[in-house]
Amino acid sequence: MCGIVGVVGHGNVNQEIYDSLLLLQHRGQDSTGIATAERGGVFHMFKAKGQVREAVRTRDMRALLGNIGLGHVRYATKGTASSEEEAQPFYVNAPYGIVLVHNGNLTNTRELTEELFSKDRRHLNTSSDTELLVNVLANELQASISGLDLDSDQIFQAVSRVHERVEGSYAAIALIAGYGLLAFRDPFGIRPLILGTRAAVDEEGAPTGRYEWTVASESLVLENGGFEVVRDVEPGEAVFIDLDGTLHTRQCATDAKLVPCSFEYVYLARPDSIMNGISVYEARLRMGERLADTIAKYTPSGAIDVVMPIPDSSRPAAMQVARKLGIEYREGFYKNRYVGRTFIMPGQAVRKKSVRQKLNAMSSEFKGKNVLLIDDSIVRGTTSKEIIQMARDAGALSVTFASAAPPVRYPHVYGINMPSRHELVAHGRTIPEIAKELGADYMVYQEIDDLKAAILEGAPDVEDLDMSCFDGRYVTGTVTDEYLAWVEGTQES
Numbered sequence: 408m409c410g411i412v413g414v415v416g417h418g419n420v421n422q423e424i425y426d427s428l429l430l431l432q433h434r435g436q437d438s439t440g441i442a443t444a445e446r447g448g449v450f451h452m453f454k455a456k457g458q459v460r461e462a463v464r465t466r467d468m469r470a471l472l473g474n475i476g477l478g479h480v481r482y483a484t485k486g487t488a489s490s491e492e493e494a495q496p497f498y499v500n501a502p503y504g505i506v507l508v509h510n511g512n513l514t515n516t517r518e519l520t521e522e523l524f525s526k527d528r529r530h531l532n533t534s535s536d537t538e539l540l541v542n543v544l545a546n547e548l549q550a551s552i553s554g555l556d557l558d559s560d561q562i563f564q565a566v567s568r569v570h571e572r573v574e575g576s577y578a579a580i581a582l583i584a585g586y587g588l589l590a591f592r593d594p595f596g597i598r599p600l601i602l603g604t605r606a607a608v609d610e611e612g613a614p615t616g617r618y619e620w621t622v623a624s625e626s627l628v629l630e631n632g633g634f635e636v637v638r639d640v641e642p643g644e645a646v647f648i649d650l651d652g653t654l655h656t657r658q659c660a661t662d663a664k665l666v667p668c669s670f671e672y673v674y675l676a677r678p679d680s681i682m683n684g685i686s687v688y689e690a691r692l693r694m695g696e697r698l699a700d701t702i703a704k705y706t707p708s709g710a711i712d713v714v715m716p717i718p719d720s721s722r723p724a725a726m727q728v729a730r731k732l733g734i735e736y737r738e739g740f741y742k743n744r745y746v747g748r749t750f751i752m753p754g755q756a757v758r759k760k761s762v763r764q765k766l767n768a769m770s771s772e773f774k775g776k777n778v779l780l781i782d783d784s785i786v787r788g789t790t791s792k793e794i795i796q797m798a799r800d801a802g803a804l805s806v807t808f809a810s811a812a813p814p815v816r817y818p819h820v821y822g823i824n825m826p827s828r829h830e831l832v833a834h835g836r837t838i839p840e841i842a843k844e845l846g847a848d849y850m851v852y853q854e855i856d857d858l859k860a861a862i863l864e865g866a867p868d869v870e871d872l873d874m875s876c877f878d879g880r881y882v883t884g885t886v887t888d889e890y891l892a893w894v895e896g897t898q899e900s
Contacts, residue, residue: 408598408675408822409495409510410434412623413477413580413588415648417607417615419443421471424478427621427628428459433677434624435482435508436835438494439463442506443476446650448585450506454479454494454776465612465810475588475650477580479508482637483824493535499545502552503603504584510624511576511598511822514886519543519573522664540579544569548583557586558654559647566591566645567659574885576821580622587649589840590622594660595871595882596642597668597821599682603634603673607652620648625680639683641665666882669872671825672862673812674682674720674783685865688723694811694853695727695781700849702779702809703732710777710849711807715739717782717794718766724811725781734779739772739798762793786825788832788845795846808847812877813855814838818891821883827895 409457410431414420417666423439439462440454451471455462459480479495496506513519513536520539523529526545531538547565548557560584569591576597581589592600600622607617621634629636643660667683668675678688702711716725719742729736758888778798785791791808798806814833819825828834833841842850855877863869875881 408482408824409432409508410480411477411508411510411578411580411600411714412625412628413582413590413621414475415543415588415620415650415652416474417609417617417619418474419472420474420476420787421468423536423621423632424476424630424706425459425463425468427480427623427632428480430628430631431480431624432459434807436482437483438491439479440481440495440508441471441476442477442496442498442582444506444582444584445473445587449473450498450504450505450582450584452496452498454491454496456491457757475582477506477508477582477588477675486878493533495535495537497535497541497821499541502545502549503557503586505541505545505548505581507537507544507579507581509537509540509577509579509631511593512536513573513577514540514820514883514890516576522572530810534613536575540569540573540577541581544579544581547572549819557583559649559657559692562589562647563645563657565660570643570660570734572596576883578624585650587647588620588622589645589647590640591645592640594643594663594885595873596639596663597667597882598681599624599667599671599676600640600647601629601682602637602640603629603632604637605632605634608757611868617652620652620654622646625676625682627677627680636681664871666871666873667869668821668823669858669862670812670876673858675823683866683869685862685869689865690825690844691720691723691811692727693864694713694858695724696731696852697861698724698809698811698853699728699731699855700780701854701857702728705851706807706849710805712776713737713739713772714779714781715772717780718742719809721781724783728779728781728809737772739769739778739801740766740767740794742884762790766794766797767800768797770801772801773798775808777805778803779807779809781786781809781811783810783830783843784815785845786815787830788841792830792845799846805848806846807849807851808842808845809851812853813858814841814852815876817876817879818894819827820881820886820894821873821875822890823876825876828891829895832840853885862878
C-alpha cells in the first residue's frame with residue numbers, strides 16, 4: 408500500500424507533485440520519490456528514505472525540471488523497508504526510457520523473475536515487485552513498437568500484454584521519455600486510481616486553452632490541487648496523456664471486474680476521499696451504525712458508561728455507535744501528531760514502542776468508568792493490547808473493545824503488510840480467546856456481511872469487495888496455499 412501521483416502540466420510540475428505527496432503521506436512513510444521529464448525526454452529523479460518533508464530539500468526540488476512527472480510515498484509490502492535501493496520510482500532506459508511507480512502487490516513474482524531472466528533477458532537489481540513491473544512493461548512495449556515513433560495503440564497493446572502476464576494488485580503510473588504519461592489499473596481494480604483535469608493558465612493567470620491532468624491514489628489530492636475529478640480509472644483500463652495534454656484511454660483487459668479493497672475504507676484512505684464512488688467518511692459512519700447493533704447484542708446491559716475512539720480513523724464509527732446506543736461519547740486518548748501511523752511501521756518492536764509515544768490516556772476520562780473503546784480494525788493486536796492496558800492504568804473499571812472491521816484471520820497479499828498468519832491475533836482464536844489475549848473484559852467485532860453492506864451501500868455500481876483478510880477469498884483466483892506459505896516464509900512483517 409503506497410501513495411502515487413502523476414501530473415501533466417503546462418509549466419514545471421515539481422511543486423504540484425511535492426504538495427500531492429504531502430497529502431498522501433498517510434499511505435506510506437518508509438521512503439519518498441519524485442521523477443520529472445522535460446519535453447526533450449530528459450529525466451530528473453530524486454528518492455530517499457523517510458517522509459516527504461524530511462527527505463526532500465530545496466536543492467532537490469530545483470533539479471526536478473519538466474512539465475510532466477510522478478511521485479511516490481512508500482509503505483513496504485514487498486522487499487525490504489530499510490532498503491533505499493527499493494525506494495520508487497524505478498527506471499529502465501529502453502525502450503525510450505521509462506520511469507514507473509506502483510501501488511499494490513504482484514502475486515506471481517517468482518514466475519515473472521524467472522521469465523524476465525530466461526526469456527526477456529532483463530536484469531533485476533532488487534527484490535521489489537515494482538522493478539519487475541517496469542521491466543515487464545518495458546519488454547512488452549519494446550515488442551509492440553513497429554516503427555520509429557510510439558503511438559497510443561502500441562502503448563495500449565503493451566498494457567494488454569502486461570495484464571496477461573502479471574497477477575495481483577497494481578495501480579501504476581509511468582513516464583515514457585519524449586511521449587507522455589501512462590497510468591493503468593489491474594483488471595480487478597483492487598488498488599485505487601483517480602483521474603482529474605483543470606484548465607491550464609499562463610503566468611498571469613490567463614487561460615491558455617489547454618488542459619492539465621493528474622492521476623492519484625485518492626480524490627483529496629485532486630480537490631486540493633484545484634483539479635476537477637473526471638472519474639476513477641476503470642479496472643484494466645489504461646490512460647495515456649501525451650505531451651500536448653491530449654487524453655487517450657482504452658480498456659486493456661479482457662475480463663475486467665471492479666472488486667476494490669475493503670481495507671481502504673476501513674483504515675488506509677483518508678476520510679475526505681471518495682473512491683470508486685464511495686465516500687470513505689460515510690462508509691465509516693455506516694460501519695458504526697451496524698457495529699452498534701452487534702455491540703448491543705453481545706454486551707450486557709449497563710456494561711458501558713462511555714464510548715471512546717482510538718484516534719483517528721475510528722472516530723466516525725465511534726460517534727455513530729455512541730449516538731445509536733444512546734451512550735455518552737468522550738475523547739479519552741490524546742494523539743501526538745508527530746508520530747506516524749503505527750500500523751504501517753516496519754517491525755513489531757517499533758510498532759509497540761510507538762503506541763505509547765503516539766497516544767496518551769487522560770485519567771480524568773477513564774477513572775471509575777466502564778469504557779467501550781472503538782478501533783477501526785485489529786490486526787496483530789500489538790496496539791490494541793497496549794491501549795487496553797493504558798485504559799486500565801488510567802483507572803477504567805472495565806474495558807470493552809470493539810472493532811469496526813471483522814477479525815483479520817487471513818494474510819493480505821494485495822498490498823497491505825499482513826503476510827503471516829501467526830502474526831494475526833485472530834488467526835486460530837475464538838473471540839473470547841482474543842479478548843483474553845488482549846486483556847479486554849468483552850470483545851466485539853463487526854460482522855463480515857455488515858462491513859460489506861456498510862461499504863457497498865454508498866455505490867450501487869460496485870457489486871463486490873476484496874475482503875480476503877477477513878474471509879480468505881482471494882479475488883484474483885491465483886493465490887494458493889503454497890503461495891501463502893512461501894510469502895510467510897520470505898516476507899518481513
